[in-house]
Amino acid sequence: MPDVHALVNDFLIKxxxxxxxxxxxxxxxxxxxxxxxxxxQRLPNTNQAGALIDAVxxxxxxxxxxxPVELAVGNVVRRVLHIIREEDxxxxxxxxxxxxxxxxxxxxxxVGHDEHPALSAAAVAAAARSTLRPPSLQTLLEDVPHxxxxxxxxxxxxxxxxxxxxxxxxxxxxxLKHNVIEAVNELIQDIVTCHEQIAEQAVExxxxxxxxxxLGSSRTVVEFLCAAKEKKRSFRVFVAEGAPRYQxxxxxxxxxxxxxxxxxxxxxxxxxxxxxxxxxIVGAHAVMANGGVIAPVGLNMVALAAQxxxxxxxxxxxxxxxxxxxxxxxxxxxxxxxxxxELLDFGEFSDCLDFGSGSGSPILHVVNPAFDYVPPNxxxxxxxxxxxxxxxxxxxxxxxxxxxxxxxxxxxxxx
Amino acid sequence: MWYRSASFILDQQQNDGVAQPESxxxxxxxxxxSMAETPQQNPKISAYYQTRAAHHGVVSxxxxxxxxxxxxxQADEAVSDDSLSLKSGESPKAFSVIDxxxxxxxxxxxxxxxxxxxxxxxxIRSSEANTMMELEIELKKASDSLKSWDTTSISLTAxxxxxxxxxxxxxxxxxxxxxxxxxxxxxxxxxxxxxSYKARRIIAMLSQDFIFDGxxxxxxxxxxxxxxxxxxxxxxxxxxxxxxxxxxPDRTGLRLSNELAKLDVPVKLLxxxxxxxxxxxxxxxxxxxxxxxxxxxxxxxxxxxxxALVAKSMSKPVYxxxxxxxxxxxxPLNQKDMVPALRPIDFGxxxxxxxxxxxxxxxxxxxxxxxxxxxxLGVLTPSVVSDELIQLYL
Numbered sequence: 068m069p070d071v072h073a074l075v076n077d078f079l080i081k082x083x084x085x086x087x088x089x090x091x092x093x094x095x096x097x098x099x100x101x102x103x104x105x106x107x108q109r110l111p112n113t114n115q116a117g118a119l120i121d122a123v124x125x126x127x128x129x130x131x132x133x134x135p136v137e138l139a140v141g142n143v144v145r146r147v148l149h150i151i152r153e154e155d156x157x158x159x160x161x162x163x164x165x166x167x168x169x170x171x172x173x174x175x176x177x178v179g180h181d182e183h184p185a186l187s188a189a190a191v192a193a194a195a196r197s198t199l200r201p202p203s204l205q206t207l208l209e210d211v212p213h214x215x216x217x218x219x220x221x222x223x224x225x226x227x228x229x230x231x232x233x234x235x236x237x238x239x240x241x242x243l244k245h246n247v248i249e250a251v252n253e254l255i256q257d258i259v260t261c262h263e264q265i266a267e268q269a270v271e272x273x274x275x276x277x278x279x280x281x282l283g284s285s286r287t288v289v290e291f292l293c294a295a296k297e298k299k300r301s302f303r304v305f306v307a308e309g310a311p312r313y314q315x316x317x318x319x320x321x322x323x324x325x326x327x328x329x330x331x332x333x334x335x336x337x338x339x340x341x342x343x344x345x346x347x348i349v350g351a352h353a354v355m356a357n358g359g360v361i362a363p364v365g366l367n368m369v370a371l372a373a374q375x376x377x378x379x380x381x382x383x384x385x386x387x388x389x390x391x392x393x394x395x396x397x398x399x400x401x402x403x404x405x406x407x408x409e410l411l412d413f414g415e416f417s418d419c420l421d422f423g424s425g426s427g428s429p430i431l432h433v434v435n436p437a438f439d440y441v442p443p444n445x446x447x448x449x450x451x452x453x454x455x456x457x458x459x460x461x462x463x464x465x466x467x468x469x470x471x472x473x474x475x476x477x478x479x480x481x482x
Numbered sequence: 483m484w485y486r487s488a489s490f491i492l493d494q495q496q497n498d499g500v501a502q503p504e505s506x507x508x509x510x511x512x513x514x515x516s517m518a519e520t521p522q523q524n525p526k527i528s529a530y531y532q533t534r535a536a537h538h539g540v541v542s543x544x545x546x547x548x549x550x551x552x553x554x555x556q557a558d559e560a561v562s563d564d565s566l567s568l569k570s571g572e573s574p575k576a577f578s579v580i581d582x583x584x585x586x587x588x589x590x591x592x593x594x595x596x597x598x599x600x601x602x603x604x605x606i607r608s609s610e611a612n613t614m615m616e617l618e619i620e621l622k623k624a625s626d627s628l629k630s631w632d633t634t635s636i637s638l639t640a641x642x643x644x645x646x647x648x649x650x651x652x653x654x655x656x657x658x659x660x661x662x663x664x665x666x667x668x669x670x671x672x673x674x675x676x677x678s679y680k681a682r683r684i685i686a687m688l689s690q691d692f693i694f695d696g697x698x699x700x701x702x703x704x705x706x707x708x709x710x711x712x713x714x715x716x717x718x719x720x721x722x723x724x725x726x727x728x729x730x731p732d733r734t735g736l737r738l739s740n741e742l743a744k745l746d747v748p749v750k751l752l753x754x755x756x757x758x759x760x761x762x763x764x765x766x767x768x769x770x771x772x773x774x775x776x777x778x779x780x781x782x783x784x785x786x787x788x789x790a791l792v793a794k795s796m797s798k799p800v801y802x803x804x805x806x807x808x809x810x811x812x813x814p815l816n817q818k819d820m821v822p823a824l825r826p827i828d829f830g831x832x833x834x835x836x837x838x839x840x841x842x843x844x845x846x847x848x849x850x851x852x853x854x855x856x857x858x859l860g861v862l863t864p865s866v867v868s869d870e871l872i873q874l875y876l
Binding site for chain 2: 474
């Protein structure tokens with residue numbers, strides 16, 4: 068236990084000080100920390116899934132609070148919670164299958180009990196299905212009594228079947244944790260290999276003699292373009308430099324070493340050059356539930372230019388970047404202000420930025436936001452490790468990977 | 483000769499229909515002779531909108547008298563027609579469905595769909611069936627008679643369909659005996675009223691994030707859900723102000739501004755035509771919905787489409803607050819593609835009889851003008867609605 072605590076605290080400090088850069092790295096470390104945390108957890112005999120979920124939620128809240136702008140942390144926490152619920156459901160379904168057989172043989176004299184396991188089997192399955200899926204019209208009428216009745220019947224069924232079930236329970240204790248950890252390993256594997264999976268689809272989208280535009284630098288985009296190059300497509304790339312960090316320069320260098328013809332332009336020239344471009348391909352920091360994109364600063368402008376000239380705007384994003392929340396004020400709440408030294412040299416502007424002299428507050432302010440919000444109507448296509456999707460399809464992926472109960476992790480005090 | 487769309491065929495049929503009002507047994511055609519300024523077309527006065535106006539509008543007393551007379555006549559009609567069209571053994575039950583429904587419907591806090599489900603629950607309670615199949619058939623008859631009594635109300639239809647769907651699915655799980663199944667259905671139907679209240683609270687909670695301090699919200703129509711949203715925001719000490727459209731002819735804006743003034747929220751009343759003029763000061767538009775259709779669009783009080791168009795052209799988000807039982811299996815292709823729901827409009831001065839009045843009470847807002855829907859199923863984009871409906875009805 069102590070080493071897990073130390074691990075978590077270490078990670079919290081790194082998050083607060085923004086030492087970990089990039090959503091992929093953050094997602095991977097979060098998953099690993101949660102995996103160690105789960106393996107160290109000691110679970111009670113009954114309702115293990117609930118206890119595990121509560122423990123992971125508690126840790127998850129801390130992690131999210133450390134860096135609220137890095138949405139990948141919250142995404143991974145919610146994925147793990149969803150995994151726990153799924154594994155619990157499949158284990159329960161398997162156990163019920165065994166339970167109904169044993170019930171038929173044991174309690175032949177007690178008619179009431181005979182009906183109970185059969186009732187609880189269907190009821191548990193139905194309720195479990197409904198708790199796993201997001202709330203829907205189908206479950207509208209089922210919702211109220213089922214969730215109250217189900218734990219009751221399953222626990223009473225467990226008490227009556229005492230000994231025959233306890234053997235099952237001990238094995239299922241270990242099996243839940245084991246299954247969950249296996250699934251989290253798969254999750255980590257998916258996060259690590261997301262670039263390859265996305266790059267596999269490159270050849271479908273990039274055709275011969277095309278001109279691609281991108282801004283700044285993204286690992287996913289590099290892999291994507293190089294995969295197309297490997298399949299012997301010849302195309303040109305326009306790279307907008309991405310002020311103030313000028314990561315476009317490093318991207319251009321890398322593309323040249325791989326043998327792609329590259330042109331470097333300033334951000335301001337994007338509107339001028341967009342008419343000569345066939346497609347815009349960019350990476351993202353996070354994808355929100357409505358299909359909107361949190362992307363490096365400058366991409367909103369590129370998206371608007373692309374829409375104006377009817378150029379497809381394609382966003383590459385691994386599934387760990389998909390966030391189940393809706394952005395209600397993304398420019399403010401999901402943005403980070405970086406150091407003004409990236410824009411202005413302190414030496415030259417020291418008299419303007421001096422807080423001590425004169426009236427106290429300087430007239431010159433420098434704002435250096437890190438991210439832009441691109442609304443969903445500007446995005447043509449999302450390419451994820453599972454394939455290409457429309458922005459309006461994002462909600463389906465969310466339903467597959469996240470549970471509705473886990474969406475609100477922070478507000479426990481609210482009604 | 484003015485009509486360019488295919489719907490003029492429908493209008494012509496209605497014109498023919500004026501000559502034979504008796505042909506439709508359960509439709510509310512009785513009030514037509516009582517209206518002095520009736521246009522030439524057959525006015526299918528919508529009972530749904532009459533009720534809403536009675537609950538939420540500031541009504542003039544003579545209109546109220548007309549409305550009450552109309553409702554009274556419909557109930558009488560329902561009695562006489564039910565005894566004509568249905569078997570004698572079942573007519574007391576069918577009579578009680580519509581009567582029950584009318585009783586529930588009059589309560590101002592109760593949603594229409596909840597009233598429908600409560601009425602159907604009373605059918606179950608008074609039923610003498612011995613098998614699920616028989617019960618289902620009775621319920622289907624009752625549901626059909628409710629739906630045909632007021633064809634214009636979408637939440638009524640949707641509520642009935644939802645309950646029927648639930649009944650058929652429950653009976654598929656044949657693990658209970660009939661009496662326990664029946665009592666479970668009854669219990670579930672009674673609980674549906676709670677679900678409706680819970681739904682409003684869930685919607686209010688979900689939309690809190692979208693209301694930020696210092697925002698200006700434009701509200702159209704009197705929706706109890708939207709009122710709950712604003713009430714919760716006011717209780718959470720958020721600072722915002724409301725622009726409220728007047729909402730002719732129901733004058734919903736006056737009623738809404740009364741309620742908001744009680745909450746100490748700054749309110750500004752706009753006449754309906756002043757919406758575009760004030761739209762640049764507005765941060766978001768909040769409306770309720772009478773029904774949410776399969777395309778993701780909404781059917782709401784007349785004027786919503788206009789406001790959504792203006793908001794879209796000025797890039798303002800339009801948020802809809804609707805409970806999930808308002809999702810309906812309709813797909814209107816244009817404004818006239820729905821069952822007409824007409825409302826009497828009082829201009830205050832007599833109108834010459836040659837002048838036509840557009841009395842439709844509602845319009846259809848297509849999904850591309852809506853930003854998000856807040857429902858008890860969560861925050862949804864308009865494209866999710868058809869998915870939900872397919873899941874339910876497939």
